[in-house]
Amino acid sequence: MSRSIRILLVLGCLATFSLFSCESDSVGESTEPSLIxxxxxxxxxxxLNNLGQPSTVAAGNAALSPDFHSISAHYFELAQTAYTQLGQGAVLYHAPETNLGGANAIDFSQAKIVGEDEVFLSIPFSQIAAGNYEWVRVSLAYQNYGISVRQAGVDxxxxxxxxxxxNTYIGSHSIGNNFFDxxxxxxxxxxxxxxxDYPYSIDGQAPEGATTVPNPLASTSPIPAGSCVVTGQFSQPLQITGTETxxxxxxxxxxxNKSFEWHEVTADGKYEPAIGESVVDMGLRGLIPSHEVAP
Structure with a gap:
C-alpha cells in the first residue's frame, strides 16, 4: 500500500467515515513485555484550546471541572516528530466501527470503557516498530462523569x-436505571x-464543531474537522528498541479543567437546564503523556 493511500484511509476513518481497518482492531493480553x-x-x-494554547471560558458561557468516572477512546498512535502526519506514526489501536446506522461510526456496543489508572491497552513490543516517539495522538470517544445542576435555587x-x-452508533446506553434507546x-x-437520586433524565446535542480538540501540531500535522484526536508531547521521547524486558x-x-461548558441565561456559574441553559462544549482540554518502566 502506498504512503498516500494509507493517509487517505486513516483520514477517512476519522473524518469522512469511510470503511477502514487499522493495524489492530483489538489488543489482547500478553505475557511478553508490553506497552501499557x-x-x-x-x-x-x-x-487549552484547539491549537494547544491556554484558554479561558468564552464570554456568556460558564464551565465546571467534572467528577470523572470513566472514558473510552477509539484510536491510539505514537508519532515520531511534530511533522509526522496523522496515520504515519505507529497506529497501535483502532476500535471497531459499523455502518448499521448508515454512515460509518464507532460501535459503542464494543467500546472499551475504563476508569482512571485502569489498563486501557496492553500492546506487546513485538507489535510496535522500533524508534523514538515524541508525540501521542488519542481519539477520544466517550466520557462519563458527575456534574451538578441547579433547579429552583437547589443544586x-x-x-x-x-x-x-x-460519529457513534448507539443501540442503547444507560445511566444508572435510566435507559436511552x-x-x-x-x-x-x-x-x-x-x-x-431522582427519576429524571434528558438527552441532547451540542452545536456542531463546538467540541474542543487540542492539537499543538495544528500547523505541522493537522487533524480532520469533527474528529477528536487530542495530541500531546512526551517530556522525554519514548524510545522503543524491540529488546525491552x-x-x-x-x-x-x-x-x-472546566471541560464541561454551557451557555448561561443567568450568570451565576450554575448549570440550569430548566431555564434554557444549553451545553456548548464537552471536549477534553489538553493531553500530557508520560512513560515509565513498570516496577
Missing part, C-alpha cells in the same frame, strides 16, 4: 454521558444526563 496505556484526569492541568448531583467521537448514529457532541506504562493525563 492508562488514563488520568487532572482538574488542575492547564486548560442536584447527576451523571452525564458524553459522546465526543466523530437510540438505535442510530449520533454525531460528535451528543449527550445524556440523569439525576442521581519489562512493561512500560504510558499514562495519558487529560485536562478536565
Amino acid at each position: 496505556v492508562k488514563f488520568r484526569f487532572d482538574k488542575n492541568q492547564q486548560r 442536584y448531583p447527576g451523571t452525564l454521558a458524553s459522546f465526543v467521537g466523530f 437510540i438505535e442510530g448514529n449520533r454525531k460528535q457532541g451528543y449527550w445524556a444526563f440523569a439525576l442521581d 519489562h512493561d512500560v506504562i504510558v499514562t495519558l493525563s487529560l485536562s478536565i
